[in-house]
Each structure stands twice: as C-alpha cells, then as structure tokens.
Amino acid sequence: MKDPNSEKKFKDSVNDIWRSVFRHGYTDTPRNRVLQIISNVWLHLHPARVREHGTKLRFTWCMGGITFFIFLVEVITGVLLMFYYTPDVNKAFADTIDLMYTVPFGRLMRNVHRWGAHAMVITVSVHMFRVFITGSYKPPRRFNWVMGVFLLVITFLLSFTGYLLPWDQLGYWAITVGMNMGGATPFLGHEGPFSQLLGITASNDIRFSLVGGTTIAAPALLRAYVWHCVAIPVIAVALMMVHFWRIRKDGGISGRL
Amino acid sequence: METTDTDRCNTSETGENIWFTFTRRHFLSLAGWGLFFAAMGGYLVRFFWFKHGFFYPKVVFELSPRFTVGEPKSFPENSVTKLKSRMVFIVRDGDSFKALSVVCTHLGCAVEFSKEKNIFECPCHGSKYYRNGVNFAGPAPRPLAHFEMVIDPYSGRLVVDKSKTVSVETELVV
Incomplete structure (x- = not known):
C-alpha cells in the first residue's frame, strides 16, 4: 500500500x-x-540597509526603540487586563483587587502594565533629551520633532487616563486635581480667565466634556476607559507610523545628512 | 466633448504653455467637491464644538444641588458635620448655621475637619482653613465656598442649595 x-x-x-x-x-x-x-x-518595516553608525548604541541609546517596545508590552498586558476589568464604579476597584489576588498572573500583568507606563514616560523623555543634545531635531528632521512632541503628549495622556481606572483613592484624587486644572483653561474652563465671555459654567466647560459631568463619577470612569483603551492608542499608532516612516525619509536614525 | 491639445494641462520642463482651459466640468467638479467637504467639515466642527457638541451631554445623573439636610436640632451645638455624599460641612455654632463646601479651593480635594485643632485641613497639598472656612495656610487661594442655606417654611428643616454661593460672613440664625 x-x-x-x-x-x-x-x-x-x-x-x-x-x-x-x-x-x-x-x-x-x-x-x-x-x-x-x-x-x-x-x-x-526595517530599512533594507542600515548604516554602520546607525547600530551604535552610544549615539542613539536606542531610546525610541525601547519606547516602542514598551508600548507593545503595554498593548499586550493592557488587552489581558481588559479581560477582567469592568469600567463601572461599583466593580472597577473590586476587579482590580481580583486581578491582584485571584487571577493567575493577574498581579504580574497589572504590575508590568503599571511599571511599563512609568518606564515609557522615562524612556520617551530620555529619547527627547538625546535627540535634543545630538541636534537631531534640525532640518530636515524638524517635522519629526513635532510628531515626537505630539507622541510625548499622547504618552502623558495615556498615563493620566490609566491613572483613574483602578478607581482607588490615589487615582480618584489625582484625576480630580488634574481635571480642576483643566477647569482653569483660558476661555474653555469655567474657572479660567475670559470664560465669562463665552458663557462657560461648570456644566458646559472643557472639564465637563472630559469627565462627562460636574464631578468625577461614573461617566468620568467610562470616558477615561474609552480614551485609555481605544481612542488614544489608535491616535498613538497613527502618529507612530508617521514618526517611524519619517525617520527613514529624513535619512535614517543617526549620523550626518 | 473631445479633449484637444489646448485643454490638457501642460507640465513640460521647459515651462512652455503651462495653462489649461477651466471648463464647465472643472467648475462643477470643484463646486461639488467643495460643497461636499464644506458640509462634512461643518458637521465635524459642529460635532466636536464646545458647549453643545458630542462630549457635552444634556442630562447628567448627579445629585440635585438643592437638598434637605434635616432639622436644626439634629445638629449638636458647636459641631461640624460632614455630609460626605453631598460634599458639604454643616457648621453649627450656637444658633448659627453655615453650609461650607468640602472642596478645597486649591485643586479640589476633599478637606477634613480636625476636632483637636478646630480647623479644616486638606490632605493633598496641606491647605488649612479656620472653622469659618477662611484659608490661612497652604496653597489655597480662597476661603471654602459657602452655600445658601434656608429653612423650609413647611417642614422647618434646613435646605442647602449648592448652586448658590453666599459671602463668608453669611450665617443662618435659627
């Protein structure tokens, strides 16, 4: 056979x-x-050719690459956390505790996500510092510097929105304070200068639109969740695509032009 | 309509003859797309516009700013009672009543009343207020907000309206 x-x-x-x-x-x-x-x-996604100086860590410190790597780690651990987390004021904190004590690897995933967020802020700042001291923001890389500044803001916003999600005292009051700073925005914040000109009150100012109410309550948690898990990451990925593409179009990651 | 050589957009490198006839088709095309993008842009701007855009709900499910706190005699003389869910302190000194906001005027944390020191203290950045709500230490720029308090003529109970602030000196004498 x-x-x-x-x-x-x-x-x-x-x-x-x-x-x-x-x-x-x-x-x-x-x-x-x-x-x-x-x-x-x-x-x-890699350039077909890499110049020898492009591999020298002493020049780039690989900080942008490490930042992107941490972003990927945050995406993976974040998606895993979403399997157990409910953005509801009655459940959020309990879910966070359950993640820590009852979910196998839950504590590891949460801590990696949290420390990764801290690390990302640090690496993105060091990346910016490196680009500054090596003069890599100069033409023709000016546009990419601006993209990088947007990405820095995006990183901060991701950290800020993620802060509220455990719905613990730390995050709650941090967001309360942060949103009250938003309420002091000129023109659009009800406590900011010139806001009377536009008829802005506590129930129609920029803070109201960010937290979905006049106090930090259920709508604020849901908004933070959607911004943190969907909207801001999508914007971040779009900006990163431009940022990375532009590196190559501007002549590679390091060296003279 | 037949396209002739003169209709074509000429982009020769010598720079000769760079022009094209702006035909009716060009005009209609431009007008159509222009209207389309203007309309879409208008809707987008309206969508994200402040005060009435998507992110400004018309109804929020929050506690009413005006609420009944109870009969005057339910508050002990010379006491400070924190109504946690309403975010107000009811301060009673003898026959005088005040409704003070819990919200620190610095950045909005909830202040606590310290019985031993007889002052309000903010746990976030250390602002301190006297018993009458006037700030005296820390970064707080203003006294705690004082809310209007009246006695309901029918039930004789205290009613606080958080949508109306009154001056620091205001007190309700029962």
Whole structure:
C-alpha cells in the first residue's frame, strides 16, 4: 500500500509551503539580502540597509526603540487586563483587587502594565533629551520633532487616563486635581480667565466634556476607559507610523545628512 | 466633448504653455467637491464644538444641588458635620448655621475637619482653613465656598442649595 514516493511528495509539499512564505533563498548576495527583507511584511518595516553608525548604541541609546517596545508590552498586558476589568464604579476597584489576588498572573500583568507606563514616560523623555543634545531635531528632521512632541503628549495622556481606572483613592484624587486644572483653561474652563465671555459654567466647560459631568463619577470612569483603551492608542499608532516612516525619509536614525 | 491639445494641462520642463482651459466640468467638479467637504467639515466642527457638541451631554445623573439636610436640632451645638455624599460641612455654632463646601479651593480635594485643632485641613497639598472656612495656610487661594442655606417654611428643616454661593460672613440664625 505504501507509496514509494510518499516521503518525497511530503517533503515537496512542505517545501512548497515554505517557499510560498519565504520566496527568496539563502543566497548571500547584497541583492538577495535586500529581497529577503523587503519581501517580508515584518522585516520590511526595517530599512533594507542600515548604516554602520546607525547600530551604535552610544549615539542613539536606542531610546525610541525601547519606547516602542514598551508600548507593545503595554498593548499586550493592557488587552489581558481588559479581560477582567469592568469600567463601572461599583466593580472597577473590586476587579482590580481580583486581578491582584485571584487571577493567575493577574498581579504580574497589572504590575508590568503599571511599571511599563512609568518606564515609557522615562524612556520617551530620555529619547527627547538625546535627540535634543545630538541636534537631531534640525532640518530636515524638524517635522519629526513635532510628531515626537505630539507622541510625548499622547504618552502623558495615556498615563493620566490609566491613572483613574483602578478607581482607588490615589487615582480618584489625582484625576480630580488634574481635571480642576483643566477647569482653569483660558476661555474653555469655567474657572479660567475670559470664560465669562463665552458663557462657560461648570456644566458646559472643557472639564465637563472630559469627565462627562460636574464631578468625577461614573461617566468620568467610562470616558477615561474609552480614551485609555481605544481612542488614544489608535491616535498613538497613527502618529507612530508617521514618526517611524519619517525617520527613514529624513535619512535614517543617526549620523550626518 | 473631445479633449484637444489646448485643454490638457501642460507640465513640460521647459515651462512652455503651462495653462489649461477651466471648463464647465472643472467648475462643477470643484463646486461639488467643495460643497461636499464644506458640509462634512461643518458637521465635524459642529460635532466636536464646545458647549453643545458630542462630549457635552444634556442630562447628567448627579445629585440635585438643592437638598434637605434635616432639622436644626439634629445638629449638636458647636459641631461640624460632614455630609460626605453631598460634599458639604454643616457648621453649627450656637444658633448659627453655615453650609461650607468640602472642596478645597486649591485643586479640589476633599478637606477634613480636625476636632483637636478646630480647623479644616486638606490632605493633598496641606491647605488649612479656620472653622469659618477662611484659608490661612497652604496653597489655597480662597476661603471654602459657602452655600445658601434656608429653612423650609413647611417642614422647618434646613435646605442647602449648592448652586448658590453666599459671602463668608453669611450665617443662618435659627
């Protein structure tokens, strides 16, 4: 019964699958190396060629790359936390405690998410510092510096919105204080200068639109949750795509132009 | 309508003949897209506009600013009672009543009354207020808000209206 060619057929079919995924062999020529990179959807995100100085850690400190890595860690741990967390004032804190004490690996995921958030603020700041002291904001990289400033703000907003979600005393009062600062916005905050000109009160100012009410209550928790888990990450990814694409268009990650 | 050479947009590098006829089709196309984007832009601006946009709900489910706190005699003489859910202190000194806001005027934390020191203290940044709500230490810029308090003529109970603030000197004598 056994087909004498079955082994060969099996190997050929495996080979076919392999070659349908990786279409360029191992031939070590400059052309083939480039083809290997640009024909792979993951590897093509990297430049086909990296200049030698681009790999020197002493210059870039890899801070942008580390920031992006931490962002990916935050996405993964954040999605896992969402499986157990309910953005409801009666459940949020209990869910957080349950994550810590009853969910296998829950405490690890929460702590990684939290420390990652701290780390991301630090690395993004160090990245900005490095770009500044190496003068990498100068033309033609000016546009990308501005994108980077937007991403810095996005990082802060992600941290800020995430702060409220455990619905504990720390986060609650931090958001209360932060939102009252928002209430002091010129023109749009009810305690800010010139707000009377626009007829702004506590129930129609910028703070009201951010927390969905005049006090930090259920709507504020839901809004923080949606901003934190959906809206801001989408904006962050969009800005990151521009940021990374622009690095290459502006001549690579380091070195003179 | 047949396109002639003169209708085409000429982009020759020598710079010769760079012009094209602005036909009726161009005009209608421009007008159509212009209206479309103007309308979409208008809706978007209206959507995110302040005071009446998407992020400003017309109804919020919050406690009423005007509420009954109870009969005057239910508050002991010379006492400070914190109504936690309403975020007010009812301060009684003899026959005089005051309704003070719990919210610190610095950045909005909830202040606590310290019986030993007879002052209000904010746990966030250390602002301090006298028993009458006037600030004397820390970053607080103003005295605690004083709310209007009246006696309901039918039930004889105290009613506080948080939507109306009164001067620091105001007190309700029963």
